[in-house]
Amino acid sequence: MFFRKVTSKSNGKEYTYVKLIENYREGSKVKQRVIANLGNIEELTPEKVQGLVSGLSRICGVEDARDSFETKKVLHFGEVLAIHKVWEALGAAKIIQDLLPTEKSGVLPLLIELMVMNQMIKPRNKKTIFEWYQCLYLPQLEGRNFSPEHFAQALEAFISIKEPLEKRLFWAIQRLFPVQTGTVYCHLTRGFFERPINEDKRQSGGRSFINRPPERKQVDMGILVNERGIPVGHRMFMGHFADGDTVPRRVSQIQQQYSVSQCIFVTDQRIITEDNIRLLVAYGYQYIIGLELRFNRDLGTIENYLDIPTGSFGPLDDDLLFKEIRAGENRYMLCYNPEKASERIAILENRLNSIEKELADIQKWVAEGCSVNAKSNYYKANNLLKDTFCSRYFECLYDEGKNSFNFRRRQDVIDREISLSGKFVIKTNAFNLPPQEIINAYTNYSGAREEFRVIKNNDITTGFSESGLRGCVFISVLAYLLEKVLENILTKNSIEISARNALEILEDIKLTINEVQNREVRFITPADGIQKDILSALGVVDVPRTLTKGAVL
Numbered sequence: 001m002f003f004r005k006v007t008s009k010s011n012g013k014e015y016t017y018v019k020l021i022e023n024y025r026e027g028s029k030v031k032q033r034v035i036a037n038l039g040n041i042e043e044l045t046p047e048k049v050q051g052l053v054s055g056l057s058r059i060c061g062v063e064d065a066r067d068s069f070e071t072k073k074v075l076h077f078g079e080v081l082a083i084h085k086v087w088e089a090l091g092a093a094k095i096i097q098d099l100l101p102t103e104k105s106g107v108l109p110l111l112i113e114l115m116v117m118n119q120m121i122k123p124r125n126k127k128t129i130f131e132w133y134q135c136l137y138l139p140q141l142e143g144r145n146f147s148p149e150h151f152a153q154a155l156e157a158f159i160s161i162k163e164p165l166e167k168r169l170f171w172a173i174q175r176l177f178p179v180q181t182g183t184v185y186c187h188l189t190r191g192f193f194e195r196p197i198n199e200d201k202r203q204s205g206g207r208s209f210i211n212r213p214p215e216r217k218q219v220d221m222g223i224l225v226n227e228r229g230i231p232v233g234h235r236m237f238m239g240h241f242a243d244g245d246t247v248p249r250r251v252s253q254i255q256q257q258y259s260v261s262q263c264i265f266v267t268d269q270r271i272i273t274e275d276n277i278r279l280l281v282a283y284g285y286q287y288i289i290g291l292e293l294r295f296n297r298d299l300g301t302i303e304n305y306l307d308i309p310t311g312s313f314g315p316l317d318d319d320l321l322f323k324e325i326r327a328g329e330n331r332y333m334l335c336y337n338p339e340k341a342s343e344r345i346a347i348l349e350n351r352l353n354s355i356e357k358e359l360a361d362i363q364k365w366v367a368e369g370c371s372v373n374a375k376s377n378y379y380k381a382n383n384l385l386k387d388t389f390c391s392r393y394f395e396c397l398y399d400e401g402k403n404s405f406n407f408r409r410r411q412d413v414i415d416r417e418i419s420l421s422g423k424f425v426i427k428t429n430a431f432n433l434p435p436q437e438i439i440n441a442y443t444n445y446s447g448a449r450e451e452f453r454v455i456k457n458n459d460i461t462t463g464f465s466e467s468g469l470r471g472c473v474f475i476s477v478l479a480y481l482l483e484k485v486l487e488n489i490l491t492k493n494s495i496e497i498s499a500r501n502a503l504e505i506l507e508d509i510k511l512t513i514n515e516v517q518n519r520e521v522r523f524i525t526p527a528d529g530i531q532k533d534i535l536s537a538l539g540v541v542d543v544p545r546t547l548t549k550g551a552v553l
Contacts (some may be wrong), residue, residue, distance in 0.1 A: 001021065001022045001121065001528065002020075002508040002510075002525075002528075003015070003020055003021070003038075004018075004019055004021045005018060005041060005277065006018075006019055006258075007468075008415060010354075015040060015449070016040070016041045017037060017041065018037075018038040018039065018040070018041050018044060019034050019035075019036065019037050019038065020034070020035040020036040020038065020422070021033070021034060021035065021091060022035050023505060023528060023529065023531070024529075024530075025529070025530060027334070028494055028496045029493075029496055029502070030323060030495070030496075030497050030505070030530050035169055037409075038052075040141045042380040043341045055097060058452045059452050062262075070514065070515045071086075071512050071513070071514050072513045073513040074510050074511075074513075074514055075135060075136060075137040075510065075511045075512075075513070075514065076121070076135055076136050076137065076507065076510065077137045077506075077510050077511040077524060077525070077526070078506030078507060078508065078509075078510070078527070078531065078535075079121055079503040079504075079507045079509075080117060080121075080136050080137060080138060080271050080498075081116050081506075081509075081533065081535070081538075081540065081553060082486065082502065082503060082506050082534065083116070083120055083121075083482060083486075083503070083536040084138065084362065085111070085480045085539060085540065086485050086486050086489070086538070087113055087116070087482065088491070089485070089538075089539075090169060090172045090173070090175065090485065091170070091250070092113070092172075092478075093109040093110070093113065093219075093360055093479075094100075094111070095165065095168045095169065095172070096109040096165065097109050097162070098110065099161040099164050099165055099168070100161060101133055101159055106154075106290070107144070107150075107321070107456065107550050108154045108157055108158070109147075109501060110138075110141075110144065111141050111150060111151055111154035112154055112158055112475070112478075112523050113137070113519050114129065114133045114146075114151075114477055115129060115151065115154070115155075115289055115456070115475045116479045116482060118132060118133070118134075118456055119455070119456050119475055119479035120479045120503065121480065121503065125371055126367070128144055128148065129148075129151050129456070130147060130148050130151060132152070132245045133146065137511045138552065139550050139552050142549065143249050143393070144551050153188075153466070155467075155468060155471035155472065156467060156468075156471065157473075158474060158475070159467060159471040159474060160471050162474055163469075164272070166232070166233050166234075169478075169481065170232045170233070171234070171397065172225075172503075173230055173485065173499065174482075175416055176485065176488075176489075177230070177485075177488050178227050179227050179228055182260070182262060183227065183260070183261070183262045183263075183264065184224045184225065184226055184227075184232065184260050184262075184263050184264075185224070185225050185262070185263070185264050185265075185266050185288075185403040185441050185444070185445070186222050186223070186224050186258045186263050186266065187221075187222070187223040187224075187225060187267070187445050187448050187449070188220070188221070188222055188265060188266070188267035188271055188272055189221055189223065189267070189268075189445070189448060189449045190218070190219070190220050190221070190271055190452075190453075191218070191219055191220075191221060191452040191453060191454070191455045192216050192217065192218055192346040192453065192454055192455065193216065193217040193218075193219070193454075193455050193456075193469065193472065193492055197335065206471060207413045208354050218470060219236055219237065219453060219455075219456075220236075220237040220271070221234060221235070221236050221452065221477075222235045222237070223448065223452075223477060223480075224260075224263070225448070225484075228484065228488055229444040229448075229484050229487075230476050230481060230484040230485060230488070231280050231480055231484070234473070234474070234477045236242060236280065236469070236470055237377040241342055241412075248280060248283040250280065250511060252322050262286075263404050264285070264286045264287060264288060264430060264433075264441065265280055265287040265288070266287070266288045266289075266442060266445040267287070267288075267289055267290070267393070267439050267445070268287055268289065268449070269290060269291050269292050269296070269298070269427075270292065272289065278290070281429065285430055286425075286428065286430040286431060286433075286447075287428060287430075288426060288430065288441050289426065289427045289428070290424060290426055290427075290442055290445075290446070291424075291425040291426070291427055293306070293423065293424070293425060294420075294529075295421050296414075299425065301328070301332075302325050302327060302332050302334070302425070305323070305325055305332075305334055306419070306420065306423070306425075307419055308323075310336045310476050311336075313334075313336055316335075316435070316436060316439055319337055319338075319339060320335055320336070320439070321333045321335070321336045321337075321338070321388055322334065322336070322435060322439060324435055328530050329429060330427055330428065330429055331425065331427070331428050331429070331430070331431060331438075332425055332428075333425065333426040333428070333435055333438055333439055333442075334423065334425055334543045335424050335426065335439060335535050336422055336423050336425065337422045338422060339421075340421070340422040341422025341423070342422070344421040344422060345418055348414070348417060348418070348421070349409070350413070351389060352393060355384070355387075355389065355390050355393070355394065356394075356407075356409075356489045358380075358384055359384070359390075359394065359407045362377070362381045362384070362405055363405045363407070364382075365381070366398070366403060366404065367403065367404065369403060370403075377434050377475060385535025392409060392410070392413060393398040393409060393410055393414055394407050394412055395407065395409075395410055399537065411516055415456065417442070426438060426439065432519070433510075447498075448480060451479075451480050451483070452476060452478070452480070455472055455473065455476045456472065456475070456476070457469075457472050474491060482499075483499035483500070484501040486502065486538075487499045487502075488532065489537055489538065490502060492537075493533075493536075493537035495530075495533055495534060495537060503532060505531055505534065506531055506534060506535070508525065508531075509524065509527055509531060510524075510525050511523070511524050511525075511545070511547065520549070521546065521548055522546060522547045522549070523550070524543055524545060524546065524547055525547065526543075526545065527543050540553055
């Protein structure tokens with residue numbers, strides 16, 4: 001069991017609650033349930049927290065020794081250990097060290113590993129990498145201090161070994177999980193860099209920039225993945241995929257490098273243009289494209305199929321149903337996820353009810369002559385009526401002469417939204433692939449797309465230089481590679497959870513550095529059942545309760 005902070009929004013305001021959570025297994029799946037809700041974190045004063053600790057200690061017959069020692073640091077341990085074990089399984093540090101000149105190798109593999117961890121561990125924080133790494137426990141970090149320049153130099157050296165490093169990692173993956181390389185998928189995706197603001201640079205001329213929106217930079221990427229979804233190579237394109245000829249030409253080079261006979265492009269409609277699609281076809285490539293469901297002329301061919309009963313769909317797996325539609329030179333996969341549909345409809349209904357209540361308050365206020373809290377209610381009503389959600393799903397009418405305000409739901413729009421909930425459409429020209437392979441290729445792409453949506457910019461010394469961005473993109477690809485390898489290791493050990501969920505489960509294992517009577521003592525949070533299973537799959541059979549300085553697991 002462990003405590004977790006859970007944040008929810010209501011009427012535009014965030015509330016954070018503390019809950020006691022328990023992990024449990026149901027068949028091959030790992031689930032969580034709430035054991036107790038300790039209430040709003042703002043109401044949990046230090047006195048109340050100390051009272052809870054004392055009460056629990058008394059009931060369990062444990063001595064309350066808070067006065068006998070002082071905790072100096074609390075460091076991330078569980079998820080850091082897991083990532084490091086995958087890093088070791090790939091032999092990444094040794095490969096990087098071999099590829100770099102002797103005078104440069106030194107601590108560069110460690111710096112690169114830290115940047116990979118920074119991309120993997122969520123939620124992403126606003127701290128710069130050289131501030132953030134100090135919250136981690138790795139034996140290799142003992143007694144070391146790194147500056148922004150260290151990480152910038154590591155990025156520069158890292159991008160210089162891109163080609164040979166990708167090739168060495170490819171063969172390392174092949175040793176762990178042998179797969180045929182006859183077919184690979186090229187994920188065309190888009191990412192944004194947000195440059196964190198260095199604490200030392202937040203003050204300039206006496207003026208604070210803490211609330212300034214973060215700088216953003218867009219890049220497009222082509223990422224080649226194998227049949228297991230593991231990246232084997234990538235290319236970065238500054239800006240958009242504007243030069244359509246560049247993408248197939250670069251991908252062709254990677255195909256030759258890895259002896260790949262077939263490459264299938266996977267992307268979303270909003271990323272690739274019709275001209276680029278025609279160019280891919282002219283080069284002889286197949287594509288798998290996710291289509292937008294709203295306001296999309298390309299759906300005209302199959303528009304009538306969107307509203308057919310899902311009872312006519314066939315099963316793909318436990319979570320997904322699909323129906324194949326063939327039209328001209330294309331195949332369409334209309335997919336439906338009942339669980340996602342229920343979640344979406346519940347969220348929609350909750351939001352509709354919330355907006356409806358606020359509109360009813362406005363209606364009452366107008367009927368009373370708008371005299372009560374006039375200024376406050378005016379701004380509240382003005383903001384609500386400008387809200388995109390409100391204007392989309394509600395029709396509102398104000399009659400100043402009659403002092404009346406009326407509203408009603410746009411039921412036709414709501415019904416349409418409900419009918420589309422849990423659905424997505426895939427378009428492809430690959431007539432030789434079975435439906436399951438097409439849908440799996442796109443769902444793998446969807447996961448990758450989310451991972452690359454925001455990319456950490458670890459080069460804060462030079463801003464958005466092209467070499468720095470290329471280094472950061474390579475770091476993000478390497479981070480995604482480690483996630484997919486972790487997932488494959490867990491699957492091999494009959495643990496059917498994503499890498500993201502596994503890291504979230506392990507993040508509750510901390511290492512605390514304490515001082516007891518002028519003596520340093522290090523404690524590790526005890527691992528529970530599923531945490532032990534995950535670590536055991538990675539070769540960590542037993543996590544000790546205490547750890548000596550510099551010890552390696």
